[in-house]
Amino acid sequence: MKLRARLAGALIALAALVVTGLITAPPASSAQLTEVTGFGTNPTNLRMHLYVPDGVPDRPALLVAVHYCTGSGPAFYSGTEFARLADQHKFIVIYPSATRSGSCFDVSSPQALRHDGGSDPVGIVSMVRYVQQRYNTDPARTFVTGASSGAMMTNVLLGAYPDVFAAGAAFSGVPFGCFATTDGSSWNSACANGQISKTPQEWGDLVRAAYPGYSGPRPRMQIWHGTEDATLRYPNFQEQIKQWTNVHGLGQTPSLTDQPRSGWTRTRYGGTGTTAPVEAISLQGVGHSLPQSGMAAMVIDFFGLADDDPGPNPTITPEPPGDCQVTYTMNTWNTGFTAEVKVTNTSQSPLSSWTLGFTLPAGQTITSVWNATITPDSGQVTARNVSYNGSIAPGGSASFGFQGTHNGDTGEPAAFTLNGTACST
DSSP: OHHHHHHHTTOOTBEEEBEOOOOOOOOSSSOOEEEEOOOSOOTTOOEEEEEOOTTOOSSOOEEEEEOOTTOOHHHHHHHSSHHHHHHHHTOEEEEEEOOSTTSOOOOSSTTTTSTTOOHHHHHHHHHHHHHHHHHOOOGGGEEEEEETHHHHHHHHHHHHOTTTOSEEEEESOOOTTTTOOSSSOSOOHHHHTTOOOOOHHHHHHHHHHHSTTOOSOOOEEEEEEETTOTTTTTHHHHHHHHHHHHHTTOOSSOSEEEOSSTTEEEEEESOSSTTOSEEEEEETTOOSOOSOTTHHHHHHHHHTOSSSOOOSSOOOOOOOSOSEEEEEEEEEETTEEEEEEEEEEOSSSOBSSOEEEEEOOTTOEEEEEESSEEESSSSEEEEEOOTTSOOBOTTOEEEEEEEEEOSSOOOOOSOEEETTEEOBO
């Protein structure tokens, strides 16, 4: 419950992302998300959902997309852009679901951090092997991505199963082994707070020890992190870079540094192209609200799954607004205010959960909230549905509100994103 409380409060505008847009509508095709049972060894009773696009070729690529705490495979499917990209690029997607209290994945136990040691990683690898056999996917093009708890699991799977995964992309995660505990707890406060720092060699040794004797190629890694992440704090970004560059035998000096978008700093190690061994994207002023719109496309580029290689500096074309509308009504007095927010689903697809991102003007601080949870209490914030108002039918709406204080600036947020996609106002 402790882990659930900590990660639910900040998780992934990622929320569905959560994650983070509308919750992007499921692709307009005959393909559907399907639950699979009996897929193999599954010591922790994970659930498995599978998305197979129409017209996949022989030997398609396979992606595992791992949700945040309090999430589920179906929520990550509906709240991220990977299924739409699977339709476009014809790869298959597995969406695992954690089943323990809090719906977090085990990234801390000794079993999880050892090759074929047990726990959640074994169940996820069973899903992969099931799909590889049933759909004849290309073993050399098996990938994993995830947000928060799913990002931590991405690190774990790349570390313990380098024979299974070719590359991974972690949104707001921590290094392999950082969350390790021996007392049965699933929460590691020192790691979450960015207080664990090791040398590149020490981090690399943790990965190598997970699969003693393995001498094959190591998976490539893409790392995303916001500087204002208050749940899995920003120092974990550099610690992951240290770990995965060491695993690949690379130094800490980037081969390329650029800014693909305002506020983003991207570094590549061991190469300057889209598929460098290690790529890291630092997001200035961003909290625990990843991935956001367009980021999944950069993951697909990094994995080499795009139809056309965009070169070393792919651009992001945000999805146009119009699938959601926000009405924001303020009532202000001397140093206080209330805000009522109405979110309308103007798309043709129902939403099963929602996450609304917006930035409060400087000096405004939230003191209480109703019909939602909001984190943090100032600056760039993320509002998430509560248990009774997550579903929004096409044309329907959900409302929430909050009270706060201000220091004279009673302006309203300039823009809103629903599950990472821009809304009209």
